[in-house]
Amino acid sequence: xxxxxxxxxxxxxLSLGFMPSASLERTAALAVTTTTVATHxxxxxxxxxxxxxxxxxxxxxxxxxxxxxxxxxxxYDHFRPGAGRLDARNSIAISWRxxxxxxxxxxxxxxxxxxxxxxxxxxxxxxxxxxxxxxxxLAFINTHYISGAWNGEHPExxxxxxxxxxxxxxxVAELLSRGLPVVLxxxxxxxxxxDIPGMNHLRTAGxxxxxxxxxxxxxxxxTGPAERLEKYGSDHFAYTxxxxx
Numbered sequence: 001x002x003x004x005x006x007x008x009x010x011x012x013x014l015s016l017g018f019m020p021s022a023s024l025e026r027t028a029a030l031a032v033t034t035t036t037v038a039t040h041x042x043x044x045x046x047x048x049x050x051x052x053x054x055x056x057x058x059x060x061x062x063x064x065x066x067x068x069x070x071x072x073x074x075x076y077d078h079f080r081p082g083a084g085r086l087d088a089r090n091s092i093a094i095s096w097r098x099x100x101x102x103x104x105x106x107x108x109x110x111x112x113x114x115x116x117x118x119x120x121x122x123x124x125x126x127x128x129x130x131x132x133x134x135x136x137x138l139a140f141i142n143t144h145y146i147s148g149a150w151n152g153e154h155p156e157x158x159x160x161x162x163x164x165x166x167x168x169x170x171x172v173a174e175l176l177s178r179g180l181p182v183v184l185x186x187x188x189x190x191x192x193x194x195d196i197p198g199m200n201h202l203r204t205a206g207x208x209x210x211x212x213x214x215x216x217x218x219x220x221x222x223t224g225p226a227e228r229l230e231k232y233g234s235d236h237f238a239y240t241x242x243x244x245x
Contacts, residue, residue, distance in 0.1 A: 032244045033136040038229075039185035039213055040238035041144070042066055047234035049073055055096045055129065057142030057185040062091040062120070075099060079127045081108040088114065088121045092142045092186070101129040104137065109171060111164035112146075118157070119146045122164055124171050128180065136245060139175040143168055143186035150190045165194065172196055176218060181245035184216040187236070202226040202241055213239055221245045 038053035045066015049058070051073065061070055067085050070078060070093055077098040082089035089108050096103070105128035114121040126141040145164050149157035168184070175182050176198045184199060191210050193201035199216040202224030213236055215226045222243040229238040 033131045033134045033138075034242060034244050035131070035138060036240060036242050037140065037183050037185065037215065038238060038240040039142070039187075039215060040232070041187045041213060041234055041236035042069075043234040043236065045069060048232045050232055050238070051076070052229065052238055053240050054100055055138070055140050055183070056094070057140070058093045058095065059142070059144040059187045060091055061093045062086060062088070070095065077103070079103065079106055079125060081106065081125065089123050089125065091120070092123060092125050092144050094125055094127050094140060094142050096127070096129055096140075100133070101131055104128050104130045105139075107171070109167055111143075111167040112160045119160070122146060122160075124164075124167055126171060126175065128175075137180055138243075138245060139178075139180040139182045141168070141171060141175070141182065141184040141186075143184075145187065145189045147189045150192075161190070169196060172199060180218075181221045181243070182218040183221075183243060185239075186214065188212050188214050200224075204228050204239060211237070211239070213237065215239055215241055217241070217243050 036053035037055045039057045041059040042061055044060050045063040049069045075097055076095040079094040080090040108123055108125045111122045124143045126139060128137055128139050130137050146157050146160045148154040149161040172182060189212050191212055193210050196216060198218055200219055202215045204211060205225040205227055207228055224241055226239050226241040229240060231237050
C-alpha cells in the first residue's frame with residue numbers, strides 16, 4: 001500500500017510519469033495532515049516557554065518577561081491581537097511553527113470586562129492555519145476563564161464564567177460551520193469537562209479526573225488521550241496531543 005504522501009509529492013510523481021492519475025486520486029483521498037497541539041499556563045510569563053508542539057496556546061503571557069520569552073522562541077510565529085504588548089488579549093497568545101503553517105484567518109472576542117483585584121478582561125482568541133505541504137486548514141482556539149468561580153470561595157464569579165463559556169460555544173460553532181477541523185485549548189479554571197456540541201474532551205493519560213487545563217477536538221480528528229508534560233517553571237503542567245485531519 002502506498003504510504004500517505006503530501007499532494008505536492010504526489011503531483012511530482014505524476015508529472016514524472018511514475019504514477020497514473022487514478023492512483024494519484026485514490027492516494028490523495030487517503031492523505032491526512034498530522035498536527036501536534038499543546039496548552040500551557042505560563043504563570044505570568046515566569047515559566048520557561050518550550051517548543052511543545054506545532055501549535056501552542058499560552059495563558060498568562062501578561063508581563064514583559066513573558067512576551068520577551070515568546071519572541072525568543074525560535075521557528076514560531078505568534079498571534080497577539082492587542083495593540084499594546086500588555087493588552088489583555090495578548091495574554092492568551094497562540095504560536096505555530098512557521099515552516100509548517102501559514103495563518104489564513106484569525107479573531108478575538110471579549111467574553112467579559114475586567115474588575116480591579118478580581119480579574120482582567122477575558123477573551124477567546126483563534127487562528128486558522130493552513131499546512132504548507134498539504135493545504136489542509138485547522139482552526140485553533142485558545143482561552144482562559146476567570147479563576148475562583150468553582151472553588152467555593154467566589155461563587156459570585158460564576159456568572160462571568162458562564163458568560164465566558166457561552167462565547168466559547170459560539171466561537172466553536174461558528175468555526176465548525178465553516179467545515180473546519182477545530183481544536184480548543186485553555187485554562188478552564190474548573191475541573192469538569194464541558195459538553196460542547198461537535199467537540200470531544202480528551203482525557204489525560206495517567207491522570208484521574210479532569211485537570212483545569214483542557215484540550216477539546218472536533219469529532220473525527222483525534223481521540224487522545226492528551227499527555228501531561230512538565231511544569232517548566234510554572235504552577236501548571238503543560239498538555240499536548242496529536243490530531244489528524
